Amino acid sequence: MKKLTLAICLIFTLAVLGACSDTESSSSNVSKKSEEVKTKGELKAEDYEKLYSDPKKYKGYEVEITGQVFTEPEKDEDGTYIQLWADPENSEKNTLAAINDPKLKIKTEDYVKIKGVVKDEFEGENAFGGTIKAPMILAESIEVVDYITAVAPTLKEIKIDKEINQHGIIVTLQKIEIANNQTRVYLKVKNDTQDNASFYSSSAKLIVGSKQLEEEYADPETTGLQEVQSELLSGIETEGVIVYPAIDSNEKLIKLNAEASSDNYDLDFKPFVFEIPLN
Numbered sequence: 138m139k140k141l142t143l144a145i146c147l148i149f150t151l152a153v154l155g156a157c158s159d160t161e162s163s164s165s166n167v168s169k170k171s172e173e174v175k176t177k178g179e180l181k182a183e184d185y186e187k188l189y190s191d192p193k194k195y196k197g198y199e200v201e202i203t204g205q206v207f208t209e210p211e212k213d214e215d216g217t218y219i220q221l222w223a224d225p226e227n228s229e230k231n232t233l234a235a236i237n238d239p240k241l242k243i244k245t246e247d248y249v250k251i252k253g254v255v256k257d258e259f260e261g262e263n264a265f266g267g268t269i270k271a272p273m274i275l276a277e278s279i280e281v282v283d284y285i286t287a288v289a290p291t292l293k294e295i296k297i298d299k300e301i302n303q304h305g306i307i308v309t310l311q312k313i314e315i316a317n318n319q320t321r322v323y324l325k326v327k328n329d330t331q332d333n334a335s336f337y338s339s340s341a342k343l344i345v346g347s348k349q350l351e352e353e354y355a356d357p358e359t360t361g362l363q364e365v366q367s368e369l370l371s372g373i374e375t376e377g378v379i380v381y382p383a384i385d386s387n388e389k390l391i392k393l394n395a396e397a398s399s400d401n402y403d404l405d406f407k408p409f410v411f412e413i414p415l416n
Contacts, residue, residue, distance in 0.1 A: 176254050189223075189230050192258035192272035200274065202232060202251045203287040210243050217241040219279070221249060225288055226318070231269065233259050236276040243279065246359065248287035250280045284360040289316035293386045293415075301409045305330035306397045308409040311376070315386045315415075319353065321362070322393060325376035328369035333400040336375075338365050341395040343381045345388055355380040388415050 180188065180198040188195050205225035211218040216237045223230035225248070234251050243249065253276035261269045285291065293315040300309040311323040320343065328334040343350040355362050355378070365377035384391065395409040 180255070188255070188272055189270075192255065192270060195255045195272070196257055198255050200251075200253060200255055200272075202234075202274065203282065204230070204232060204249060204251075205287060206243060206245055206247045206249060209245050210241075212239050212241075214239055217243065217279070219243060219249070221251075231271040232274060233271050234274040234276045234279065236279050238279075241279060243281060247281050248284055250278075250282045250286065251276050252278045284362065285314075285316075285321075288360075289319045289321075291321075292316055295413060295415060297411070297413060299411060301411070302329075303397070303406050303409070304399065304401075304404045306334050306336075306399060306406070308336070308395055308397060310393060310411045310413070313413060315384060318383050320350075320381040320384050322379045322381065323376070324365055324379060324395070325374065326365060326369065326397065327374040328371060330399060330401070331371050333371065334369045334397060335367060335399075336365060336369065336395070336397045337367050338377075338379045341379055341393060343384075344392040344394060345384050350381045350384070353380045353382060386415065390414050 175197060176199050177197040178199065180195060180200045184195065184198075185200075185202075188200070202221075202223050204221040204223040206219050206221045207225075207228070208220045216235055216239055218233070218235045221232050221234065222228050223232050232251075234253065236253075251274055253274045255272050256275045257273045259269075259271045259273050291314045295313045295315075297310045297312055300307050305328070307325075307327040307329055309325040309327075311325060313323070314321040322341075322343065324338075324341075326336045339352050341352065357364055362380065363377040365379065366373075366375035369375060391413050393409075393411040393413065395411075396406070397409060398406055
């Protein structure tokens with residue numbers, strides 16, 4: 138359908154990727170939405186990387202892609218058209234998708250999961266004169282998902298719910314989630330004293346073998362991961378997530394070494410140390 142191709146080209150242009158140059162994937166290859174799409178089966182997991190170097194080779198394969206929308210979605214009476222990074226952490230794996238749903242609620246920076254068929258390859262020219270290739274997906278469904286689902290799916294979850302109480306400052310290690318590209322530590326801290334207390338997530342170290350891992354910043358606005366508050370008034374409780382680099386899920390034991398303090402300087406605090414068996 139010509140309108141579909143033009144809409145996708147418009148999205149590409151809005152992304153400042155240069156002129157939209159038609160390839161043989163233009164109107165002749167983008168069929169009417171009412172046409173039944175013949176598929177070649179599901180794309181193998183090991184072929185997803187190859188999809189982005191040679192999209193045309195994988196026309197007709199069913200795919201499931203997660204990523205983040207990075208341009209304003211386009212709509213017309215026939216459908217909704219989006220452009221996303223399938224690798225949002227590195228702003229890579231440009232992907233174009235269209236769905237026969239003009240009422241789809243979606244916006245820039247949303248994380249999405251797309252199920253559909255590789256219809257063709259889009260080829261254009263960026264602002265530097267380089268060639269840009271991207272798979273064009275005819276989507277059966279586009280679902281808005283959270284950051285974890287799109288960027289760092291949980292491979293292993295270890296529920297702990299262990300608390301350490303020192304002088305009325307209570308630190309609870311709730312759980313740990315291991316992903317391919319990060320480790321998430323879920324904590325709760327309560328100041329059950331009459332004085333102000335402090336807890337700095339940047340002082341919490343994850344110890345794996347002989348390595349000491351430092352906190353990695355995760356913007357709450359883009360990730361949806363809540364931060365542990367640093368300054369706690371009397372009676373205040375806070376909980377959130379500390380993100381660390383990825384670890385090997387086959388490790389047998391890791392440790393979390395956290396620190397807290399009070400405005401009552403007569404109190405002596407030791408590190409809050411949690412031992413976490415992974416297997």
